[in-house]
Amino acid sequence: MNSIRLRTLPHFLLALFLSFAAFGEASAQTVGSAPAVSKEGVVPGATAAAAPAAAAGATTGDAAAIAAGDALFKGNCAQCHAVKEVVVGPALAGIAKRRPMSWIIPWVKNSSKVVASGDEYAVKIFNQYQKQQMPSFQLSDAEITSIVSYITAEEEKASPVGGDTKQVAGGEAAAGGDAAAAGTEAGAAKYVDLLLIILVVVLIVLVVTLVIIANIMKDVLRGRKDLDGRDVELLEQRFDWTQLYKSKLIRGLALGIFALVVLYESVQGVMAIGLSQGYQPTQPIAFSHKLHAGEHQINCAYCHTSVYKSKSANIPSANICMNCHSQIKTESPEIKKIYRAIQKNQPIQWVRIHNLPDLAYFNHSQHTQVGGIECQTCHGPIQNMDVVYQYSPLTMGWCINCHRETPLNTKGNAYYDNLVKLHDKENGAVPFTVSSNGGTECSKCHY
């Protein structure tokens, strides 16, 4: 007897559990009203197009030199300089006209030496920028020249030529262009909303009008004495709601639909347990990636210093913030929070967004440095996020899928040379993916 009862019990409990979970899911979803994100995440390579377009069509300088200068500029200079804006140091547009190369090269290599030599322009610049010294760079003359030619190319691209407005959307202005596009999209959405509201209002007005007309007609008919019994019956007829309630078909249907909805929600809820995709907590300091990574195009690794070399990407320490913010926006209340933290010697407690369970081992450098994966592949359009949210589901299925589909970044890496040969010999038609090199084995991530 007992055993039979017990057997039905799990079913009951499962049902209970599922319904609980469904409520849980529903309430959880209301918490984070973050942007809707597909559970699939981003297809690798999709964001590659979002990378700044190469400086093609430049009129001056060698294209190769400009490309090299682009990389060097972003790696070394972009933290403090922009082409047209004053960041930490001066805007660099027109530098080639302002100063000769014979001045620029020693300056980049060792600015303090130039200042110390008493060069008039150098001293002026030094004083003008709060006596903040520019660090020395171990760059070759050719490299510095290529940076300058890149700047020259950029400033030409950026300056409007004639009345051709299309030229404006280039280089740095690309971000602005994106924003404008986003704006039109938002405008379209507003129109749709307005149209819907108008439609709803019209419908309501129509219904009300119809009811009023019906009532008036009834009153008119009641006023007439020449109606016979059947007509009166028809006129006084009322809808019997109890019939509907008593109908087995209707009851069955309602119950069935209800059960289906509960089931659906339950399954959805259970699948989402432990998932926090879209998680967008409020951070102690309103730091905007959109501003830093998006508008100012600061390289991710400038702050996340160990993303190319360590397991952890490293949340920047306050002294990294101070590299720039000892000079910039010092009055901002948000930045004052950093000053306060330093004064009190209490580290800033950021809320962790991407939480992998302890049993899963993940290494950033494996993906960024070796795999050549863009940050955005997993973290989404971080350069557009004012407040960061969890873009990818970070489930094991999501990891495995990517490992199955992504071809290994074997080019120029002697580690893989022989493996690629072996693979091509055996099965050259299929791409050499991460998983075909054992990338979906358990102890690649669990140990």
Place this chain on the structure above:
Amino acid sequence: MQESPKYWKGIEELENSPEFVKDAFTEFADFLPVKESFGSSDATVAPRRDFLKLMGFGIAAATLASCETPVRKAIPYLNKPQEVDPGIANFYASTYFTGQDYNSVLVKTREGRPIKLEGNPESPITRGGLSARAQASVLSLYDGGRLQNFAIKGQKAEKDRVDQEIRTALASTTGKIAIVSPTIISPSTKKVIAEFASRYPNTEHVMYDANSASGLLRANGGVVPAYDFSKADVIVSLGADFLGTWLSPVEYARQYITNRKVSSDKKTMSRHFQFESALSLTGSNADVRVPLKPSELGAATLALYNEVVGGGAASSYNNAQLKKAAAELKAARGRGLVVSGSNDPAVQTLVAAINSSLGSGAVDLANPSMIRQGDDARMMRLVNELKAGSVGAIIFYNANPVYDHPMGDVVKAALPNVKLTISLNDRLDETGSLCTYAVPDHHYLESWNDYEPKRGFLSLAQPAISPLFATRQAQDSLLTWAGNPSSYYNYLRNQWKGLLGGNFQKGWDKAVHDGVALGTALTAPAAPVAPAMGVSEAISAINSAPKGSGVELVIYEKVGIGNGAEANNPWLQELPDPVSKATWGNYVAVPRAMAVAQKWEQGDVVKVTANGKSVELPVLIQPGQAAGTVSIALGYGRQLAGKVGNNVGANVFPMATVRNGVVNYANNVTLEKTDAKSPIAQTQTHHTIMDRKPVVQESTLKQYIENPKEVTEYEKISTPDGLEAPAKVSLWQDYEYKNHHWGMAIDLNSCIGCGSCVIGCQAENNVAVVGKQEVINRREMHWMRIDRYYSSDAHKSDFDTKGKLDTYAAMEDPSENPSVIFQPMLCQHCNHAPCETVCPVLATTHSSEGLNQMTYNRCVGTRYCANNCPYKVRRFNWFSYTSNEKFEAVNGHMFTDLGRMVLNPDVTVRARGVMEKCSFCVQRIQLGKLEAKKQKRRPQDGEVVTACAQSCPTQAIVFGDMRDADSRIGKLLRREDGERAFHVLDAINVQPNITYLTKIRNTEKSEFNA
């Protein structure tokens, strides 16, 4: 023809007792209590209501918990140090020396926390090896039992107040100020003490060692000779456990084994005779081992002297093996070496005389070792002065005489009468708790210090972490009280300015980076000091020494616990003794004949009485124990060591005798059986592999020289085509390894069984400590164990000639002095792994690099894999060792934030109910591969090593990529194929990735057990 000795894992197996037979066929004993107190009278039936309640609560809790994800914080540095990157380990060179053995170490730190110690390959002394005790010392750093602040009479006190009071008291002290410490090999610390002494002129610095080598010092003009075992072809050890505990075992083991490794290019080995009472680690490795009583040691030395040098008085000791040893020594001349572990100056004088007569090149007196300087006579004088009340102030620096000196009682009684008592010990131990002031010292991983373990070889210690507690380095304390405002770091640097030539900063930086430097802080040795006694005097001393009577007690040190200073370290407590495989406590090791005669059984508690003091300890039947002797280990029975070490075993320091001003670690005892029983937690006889084909193979050097192809017996199986190697036939598809094929080779000839790898593995892989009861329940968690087999000479062929009964009876004879073999056993990473096929959830699978992967998060705990593993290397988490309060005392470091700092962040801490086992240190493999990929190259050989291979002092373990033809392992396996290379249980064709190399003994089979 190959001799096939029969091995048994313990006395139980040899006797084949009914209990053993029953257990032999069940891996896990029936109905081991998982929960001692379950409410129901019938524990196997869970009441339905309880089930419903728990189920309902569980579901509700799970549902509620899933509603909201906990908020986790990410807290970056405020000001990140440049060299620290989260997720990247930094290594700092440092030095381990706590008065016992010296090790140059590399401290692996993650996010500023030391998590593991590795041997420093730069060191010319320890050469990358590391002892088990040094490995474990990283856990002592996070020991909550350390004193965490300054204290007056046990109460927390302000630093300034303590300093103020101590300085006032010191200035007004009349009578002697004594500083008591174990051996100090730090030149700068000695300078600090000298400076202190010049400020307070009536200061005396007394060094004594808990494991004293006073006799050796006296016989060699006040120094310990530097030995080089690699320069000895014939080694005769008279009771010196030089591979396990004597002076500098890591250094000696490496030297010893360079002369013992054989290959087809080098078919020579040193020859090793061992005369000793208790079966030691060294005795287990000897070619010839002769048991003798401690009272016979003097006579044996004299006999050896007579044979080698001649001219002494006749000796009462007569042994054929001794004569043989003497003859071989004489033949080897300068390549012979005699060492003795005795603390008797007379014995050591004769040993020195023998060595000098041989002209032994293995003894260096010009650049002697400094690691024992303790003078028993001075300590005895101090004890008497304490008793007489002439000591005005006493400072204990790292010294605990109340516990570890034979006269501890006297010290304890006298301390309250001393006006000023200061303890610099790291905890309120037996001595420290009796002192008025406690000024705890830093742990060595928090300190700056220098060392000179051997003249001409300097070594540095640098802090790898900021001080965890409000402690102060002892040297700083002494400098403060001496009125020197300098910090010890600056003091040390100034000292070194005189030591390093050339550009100081450059030399200093290099020394800090390397951890070691050449140079000396010692003055040039004076002309050889005459030994304290002449040879004739020594001979008469030996002949007049009291003869042993009744049962003789040998007091010895264990490889793990040592002198007991680190008794609060659970890793060391659970490290099985290399020979007896016992954990958690000491015991009375008795020879089998004595146990039979007295009708004692293993685990019976006996009362041992000597010096009017008695201890009660269980009996352990130890093959190889000399007849008429029993032995008990030091280092147990601590009262105030901390939660882990308190009241484990009994203290036998008070049983040592003091004669002629030296401590003698032997005594005559009376033994009396009590009614009590106390089971001994042994890891032995757990995983029986008896009654199978050879698991472990050995041969003799003679055979190896004759034909290396015959030293290993390869099993063949019958096929239709005749006998074939087992691997020829297979039901399985073979794996194809394209990338790497990781493998390991373990040379049984090099493995001395020291257990360093066991602790190395434990530290690397967050292996839990389970405590005594769980070890008794056979649930220890070590991923790596060292199996120890005793052998007997009975042949299988004897079954036919003598009959089964007689053959079994014959097996009993050599058990009095068996030959011993050690075999490190870990997951064999089989290519045809039996565990993989039986897992219902695919939690254990094979990787494309040859690893047998264990996935904890998939495991549901059926334990089928453990049942199907022929090597019994899988470990099951019966409990949550990290949260069950039952394990808080023993596994405490996984319970507190302080202790958890030692965990390796790259390795999961396993939960209850999952299986675990050796992973081949997959985290290290992955890291090595990643580093290579980042640098766009293939990994180099030696870049990826497992923790066990890394820590092995004798390099018995070689790990690498077997696909790489140029790797060490690739070459080794090619060279040894068909000679010494074999797989354990080859016939079952699981094709392990671990290959063993047959042990070769430098012996005629007949002579070993004569």
